[in-house]
Amino acid sequence: MNDPLDQAAKDLGTRPEAAERTARELVRRNPADPRPRLILASALRRLGRAGEALPLLIELARAYPKAARTRYELGLALCAVGRAGEGEQQLDAAVALDPNHAEAWAAIADRAFARGDAEAERRARAALARLDAGHPELGRAAELVALGRHGEADPILRRFCLANPNHAEAARLMAACHVANRTVHAAETLLRHALTIEPGSARIRFDLAHALFAARLAEQALAELAPLLAAEPANPAYLNLQAACLGLLGDDRAAEAINAELAAAFPENASVAVNHGHAARTAGLRDKAIAAYRRATQLSPKAGEAWWGLANLKIGAMGESDEAQMRALLAGSLPDDDRMRIEYALGRRLEDAGEAGEAFAHYARGAALARAKFGGETRDYAAEAEAVTALYSAEFLAARAGQGAADDAPIFVVGLPRSGSTLVEQILASHPAIEGTMELPYIGSLVGRIEREGGPARIAAASPEELRGWGEEYLARTQVHRRLGRARFIDKMPNNFRHIGLIRLILPNARIVDVRRNPMAACFSGYKQLFAEGQEFSYDLGDLGAYYRQYLAIVRHFHAAAPGAVHTLVYEDLVEDTEGEVRRLLDAVGLPFDPATLRFFENDRAVRTVSSEQVRQPIYRAGLDQWRKFEPFLAPLSQALGDAREGWRA
Structure with missing residues (x-):
């Protein structure tokens, strides 16, 4: 027969009402025993009656000041009745008395998240990670990962994984290091291996969803998230990742709605408010975005x-x-x-x-x-351009002409960031036959895979079937972004200029639009822009000049090696003769002129780039020479550009 005290303790998690009844009877029988009183107080708190639990807990804490469990329960009860400051002090006291009290650390982490104290949350999550690991060496690595110190955790985890290849938690932690290092393909492999060992682990599945999102595989990430959300529909980490995935897929209003719900649920968390601001801006909800950012600056x-x-x-x-x-x-x-x-x-x-x-x-x-x-290590951009032009010679392209996927739906808009590509995308997306999507990552991820398989040699050895397969893979992955069912769609990843050759091989009928801007204007505009990620070249004026020269060399090469493959549109010409340039642009992509393209600023589609507000206004000339006010400070840029400063139009 079960001990009544043990049974009451077991009932707390699933049957708190039964725990209450048993504990009351045990208190009646032996009022001097503190254990049933603590169970009774915990049951009352779990039943939403924290006010009734408080007197019991305060009395117990006075009588037993070094009892960590009592401090934990008192902390939760105080928080539940609105005395959060006192409650959090009691939770801190609980882990000071018992550093291995996992439930108290979890409560501290949750409270820290609610009030937006990222540092306190990180420390609590690190303590939890150490306790959950179940092994001293692995615990130290888990703590380092939770603290964001992946470089220190990496060697520990490599040693542990070599010795324990089927340890699911070690594989999960090693995967986190790979995500931090942007070797996401390795992270996915490790996490899928870990799931074969522990298929029911929500933590591993969530990390897999996060890794897939980091690889820009939003559909797959959402599929992994679905069972987690079904089990915990209010989990803020799950909801945050779901919103990010929906944003990546172009469902910006749904992403904004989720972020708005999170902001309402956690009104004291500045990071949540910032996320809501970003989502609102992307969805075109300017006033909401401003309010959210303002809220964040007030909170933090x-x-x-x-x-x-x-x-x-x-x-x-x-x-x-x-x-x-x-x-x-x-x-x-x-x-x-x-x-x-x-x-x-x-x-x-x-x-x-x-x-x-x-x-x-x-x-x-x-x-x-x-x-x-x-990261800003110096790169030899000239050598990189030479490698591209050496591989994709006119003869190389001609020998493989027409071997890729025949679909003519894609329109690639390329160039340097801040050169007008978002404006051109907005103009094109206002045509009834063209759908605007976003800066799609799929060419870049394909290139990454090819690099791992041999790089240029792999491309040179690719069969017609492989080239077609790569093109069909791209088309399949972009299908989710084509919500309007239009005949054509835009991929506006500016840095795809480096991959024009591959695009020509795998999608020979795709149209490529190069948006070019005065290099002093384009480069300075990039220099003063803080990008969310990537674009490492943009934080040094000399690198910017070298990168612009690389871009110019590559695009000019394809004009010569594959005449007609690329249509170059000069931003300054678009500003001066908008209708003429729009007509030429539409002719280049094989579509008739439509007046809606001149009213692009009336298009309320979501815009995800830093130019989101600018392209919701008519074209104006004011920005053309804005850089000239800064010319005295731009000598390193001018020097790095060399003859490209004056000869960029050619």
Whole structure:
């Protein structure tokens, strides 16, 4: 026969009402025993009657001040009745008394998330990770991963995985290091292996969904998330990833709605407010975006991402009081990530105010921090361009002409970021036969796979069937973005200019539009822009000039090697003669002129790039020579561009 006390304790999780009845009877029989009183208090809290539990718990805590379980229950009860500060102190006391109290650490993490204290949440998650690992060495690695110190965790995990190849948790942690290092294909392999060992693990499945999202495989990520959301529909981590996946697939209104729900559920979390701001901006909900970013700056004045979100709207959303607050923040102590973003935001504010010199100084400081964060090792862009042009000779392309997938639906818009590609996309997407999607990652992911399989040699050896298969794979993966069922669609990944040759092989009937802008204007516009990821070349003026020359060399090569394969549209010409250039553009992609393309600013489609607000306005000339105010500071860029500064149109 079960001991009544043990049975009451077991009933707490699933049958708290039964636990209450048993505990009351045990208290009646032996009022001096603290154990049934603690179970009774816990049952009352779980039944939503924390107010009744409090007197019991306060009395127990006075009588037994070193009882960690009592402090834990008291902390939760105090939080439940609205005394969060006192409750969190009791939770901290619980883990101080018992550092292995996993439930208390979990409660601390949840409370920290609710109030937006990322550092406290990270520490609590790290403690939980250590406890969950069940092995000292693995526990240390798990703690490091939770703290974001993947470089330190990596060697520990490699040793452990070699010795324990079928340890699911070790594989999961090693996969987290791969995601941090952007070797996502390796992470997916490890996580799928871990799931064969522990198929019921929600944690492994969530990490797999996250890795798939990192690889831009949003549909697959959502499929892995589905059972997790079915089991825990209110889990904020699951909902956040679901919203991100929907955004990647172009369902921006649904993504915004989820972020709005999270913002309402966690009104004190600045990061949640920032995410809502980003989602609202993408969905074209400008006022909502501003309100969300403002909310974040109120909750966490040092939240650099919120300040940059406001600045990045590019609509003069900030004023003198914001400038004063940002100056004060930069004068104090800030984490590098926040300082980086606030430097850029203040630079934007000062540029809008006409203070070019001081604005540039802040842009430069922000760029130096960004270069350190994202990596800025020197690359030989000229050699990279030579490798592309050497492989894709006119003879090489001619010998493989027509071997890829025959579909003519894709329109690739390429060029440098900040050269007008978003405007061209918006114009094209206003045509009734063309659907705008986003900067699709699929050519880049295909290139990554080919590089792992041998790079240029792999492309040179590809059979007609393989080329067609690669093209069909691209078309299949892009299908989810074609929500309107139009005949043509746009892939606006600017850096695809490096892959024009591969595009010609696998999709010979696709149209490629190169959007070109004055290099001083394009490069400086990129320099003062903090990108979400990638574009490491943009944080150094010399690298920008070298990158522009690489771009120019590659596009010019394909004009010569495959005449007619690329249509170059000069942004400045589009501004001066909009209708003429739009007509030529549509002719180049094989479609008749439609007046709607001249009213592109009336198109309410979601726009995901940093130009989202600008393309919702008619074309204006004001931005053409904006860079000239900064020319005294751009000598390194001018020098790196060399003859491309004047000969870029050719």
